Amino acid sequence: MYEYDADTAVSPIGGGAYRGTVTDRYSIGPYPNGGYVVGVALSAVAAELPHPDPMSVSAVFLRPCDHGPAEIRVETMRTGRTVSTASASLFQNDVERLRLLANYTDLSRSVGPTVVTAVPPPLPPLEECASRGIAPAPNGLIPTIGARFDTRFDPATVGWAGGRRSGRGEVGGWQRFADDRPLDTAALPLVCDGMPPAVFNLVPTGWVPTIEYTVLVRARPAGGWWRSWFTTRALIGGLLEEDGEIWDGEDRLVAQSRQLARANPPPPD
């Protein structure tokens, strides 16, 4: 079993409820990554719904998660022929931390026209990109999530690591799972939150907590290194949007994401 599947495993306890665990393996300092916690909740949703692929997932983060046990309660709202829909809540110590709405479908059965004018992100070749591992972010937080991926950053987008913010809200690179887990639709909600925030290139920040997070899964990904590209074009009064695109090993757009997040002030020197 690959580590992401073990780290998001859930077991049913009846009535649409499941037990799972928020591990400390996808964290930024003390804070579990939002995409990972969504992934834990979606394991329960996937067990309840008849369709195999998440198509859209929208989550609101109510209170920070802790590392430890969690209970996920799923409400199935619709099981149609092509789309099924659920609401899910993740609780820890009986406190709701996260609520999401998810549409599932079978992406292998999509019918209709295809016209894609989007183009893959302008990354340098893999060999010109570099890993950071779990090197601390400028805010001093250690990202254990960095060890889950083999990430090769576009050097033009990680100047912040050396104190040179580019002024362009962009972070991108090549990625694969560190344990060679194939990319699939279940993992895309993690991957869409799987790089340091693009706002690091705009201003000094502390933790950048997600307030709302939406992922659209557009296709089942092919194998190989995928490309992740995140942009922030508007930081307004400390709030920012971050848009993400994931392109698979065969140059196809497989997911689009957007989150609203808060750029907390940097820690004092």
Next chain:
Amino acid sequence: MYEYDADTAVSPIGGGAYRGTVTDRYSIGPYPNGGYVVGVALSAVAAELPHPDPMSVSAVFLRPCDHGPAEIRVETMRTGRTVSTASASLFQNDVERLRLLANYTDLSRSVGPTVVTAVPPPLPPLEECASRGIAPAPNGLIPTIGARFDTRFDPATVGWAGGRRSGRGEVGGWQRFADDRPLDTAALPLVCDGMPPAVFNLVPTGWVPTIEYTVLVRARPAGGWWRSWFTTRALIGGLLEEDGEIWDGEDRLVAQSRQLARANPPPPD
């Protein structure tokens, strides 16, 4: 009272539930516009929450709405100091049509840095743009919503109206309410779904129903004509994303939206 406020008015019936009406004044053929129905539901949310401005709204459309009475049931999930959060369901004839998650805040009290690298859409001057009123779309459906706005389309983005699809998934123009209602944060979830779909420039379609719809409200808008700009960059197997930006009369980005929709086949000749 302005017409949008009358058309989204709700009255409390206790326990977080409200009665409202889905009018026939924001429809595309028989189908009420998704942004409008979200607006009706948000009137109930706004009545329940202590903060004045929607900050993020994510909705899933479960079943098509009808014209007529509706009941909205609001569950308040969090009332924090800076953010409050609710789930809301819109029912008609005891069938749930729409579920949404909404974060509210007071945007006049946002604190933190502002860096905006996004630029307003490249619209021609107002006098070079033209109205379409409620002229039928290529799919033959009459958009009564067209009468709620004074819309001046960028001519380069409405070639589809004359049978010349541009091949670029873009629709944009200048807009104001037909009754001079000032733009505010409550109306932005309507405005972010207030133009014909950009996919009209890519392929022939029938109705384009929304599956998931997320709006981020970024600032309280100033007055005057606003600019709306919608893009679709990936139509894949009949499913498309549509991204929207609304820029106010003082050139500020006030809302970003994204929806997942289905391009249904065109009606037979």
